[in-house]
Amino acid sequence: MINTKRFTEEQVKRYSRHIILPQVGGKGQKKLLEAKMLLVGAGGLGSPAAMYLAAAGVGKLGIVDFDRVDLSNLQRQILHGQSDVGRRKTVSAAETLCEINPDVELVLHEDRLTSDNIMDIIHEYDIVVDGCDNFPTRYLVNDACVLAGKANVHGSIFLFEGQISVFLPGQGCYRCLFPEPPPPGAVPSCQEAGVLGVLPGIVGTIQAAEAIKLVLEIGISLNGHLMLFDALDMSFQKVKLRRNPSCAICGDSPTIKELIDYEEFCSLLAVPREC
Amino acid sequence: MAEIARVDAELDLKGEICPYTFVKSKLELEELELGQVLRVVVNHRPAVENVPRSMKNEGQEVLGVEQVNDTDWEIIIRKAV
Numbered sequence: 001m002i003n004t005k006r007f008t009e010e011q012v013k014r015y016s017r018h019i020i021l022p023q024v025g026g027k028g029q030k031k032l033l034e035a036k037m038l039l040v041g042a043g044g045l046g047s048p049a050a051m052y053l054a055a056a057g058v059g060k061l062g063i064v065d066f067d068r069v070d071l072s073n074l075q076r077q078i079l080h081g082q083s084d085v086g087r088r089k090t091v092s093a094a095e096t097l098c099e100i101n102p103d104v105e106l107v108l109h110e111d112r113l114t115s116d117n118i119m120d121i122i123h124e125y126d127i128v129v130d131g132c133d134n135f136p137t138r139y140l141v142n143d144a145c146v147l148a149g150k151a152n153v154h155g156s157i158f159l160f161e162g163q164i165s166v167f168l169p170g171q172g173c174y175r176c177l178f179p180e181p182p183p184p185g186a187v188p189s190c191q192e193a194g195v196l197g198v199l200p201g202i203v204g205t206i207q208a209a210e211a212i213k214l215v216l217e218i219g220i221s222l223n224g225h226l227m228l229f230d231a232l233d234m235s236f237q238k239v240k241l242r243r244n245p246s247c248a249i250c251g252d253s254p255t256i257k258e259l260i261d262y263e264e265f266c267s268l269l270a271v272p273r274e275c
Numbered sequence: 276m277a278e279i280a281r282v283d284a285e286l287d288l289k290g291e292i293c294p295y296t297f298v299k300s301k302l303e304l305e306e307l308e309l310g311q312v313l314r315v316v317v318n319h320r321p322a323v324e325n326v327p328r329s330m331k332n333e334g335q336e337v338l339g340v341e342q343v344n345d346t347d348w349e350i351i352i353r354k355a356v
């Protein structure tokens with residue numbers, strides 16, 4: 001047999017329900033084991049996304065988060081538990097993920113993402129799963145993904161509503177949809193805004209599903225679409241997106257040539273921030 | 276099984292139960308070329324029905340299923356997809 005990379009006995013059992021799927025098989029599972037994904041945020045969206053991606057056997061999972069676990073996070077950030085309060089989210093996340101699947105190589109990035117470090121960090125990954133909860137990071141991640149040619153699996157939540165999309169290099173980006181972040185003060189900060197705890201569970205899980213589909217090259221991607229979810233109506237709505245030729249970062253003559261660190265909205269508040 | 280000219284790979288799955296009988300057969304078949312033939316031996320009775328059925332569902336060709344002794348069955352599969 002010319003089979004260089006055999007599954008171990010444990011892997012055959014662990015991934016058997018994937019391997020049985022005609023659309024996955026051993027070949028697909030091997031693609032997952034070789035995939036490299038970066039999770040931006042180990043919070044509400046990042047929790048379910050990371051847990052399912054780890055369980056699926058994604059080979060290398062990077063986690064960016066500089067924050068510590070706060071009691072108010074536990075209502076939705078299921079990577080973390082009571083005894084993690086006060087600990088670094090990256091460390092707490094790593095423990096949970098390692099328990100789910102020790103097969104996964106975890107890389108912890110404990111710095112705040114900035115225009116100075118983001119290109120170096122995303123360089124080593126194929127797919128970025130953006131689970132951040134603030135506009136400055138979202139635009140930074142978007143622009144860096146465009147410049148580095150990385151797939152960006154976007155998710156965002158507010159109150160009872162969520163948005164999910166996939167931005168592939170050369171096929172549009174978050175700025176095509178929303179050219180600029182809202183001015184500071186125009187939207188409630190992450191500290192002020194409420195969120196239904198289960199909402200990021202749904203949205204983050206959809207992000208994980210889209211990231212896995214990208215790796216497996218199966219199904220219809222949310223690329224070119226924005227999924228709008230409303231937990232109150234329990235409705236999903238898919239709207240078409242087009243690359244905007246005059247987009248400042250991915251358009252035909254981009255005006256943004258350097259990454260921008262937008263003002264941190266939450267830092268306008270004189271309270272410890274979580275985003 | 277006289278009509279089967281040659282078997283390209285063999286897999287002894289005695290002691291394995293479902294779904295691993297199929298999972299391991301599928302993984303082995305993935306390593307073969309189209310048209311090549313895999314012989315699987317099982318002694319888990321449900322696998323005698325389950326493995327051929329799952330293989331057919333995936334579009335593979337099941338050439339034969341036969342009891343070879345008191346406890347063991349062989350399943351012959353040709354890779355078709």
Ligand SMILES: [Zn+2]
Binds near residue numbers: 175249
């Ligand atoms: Zn764009």
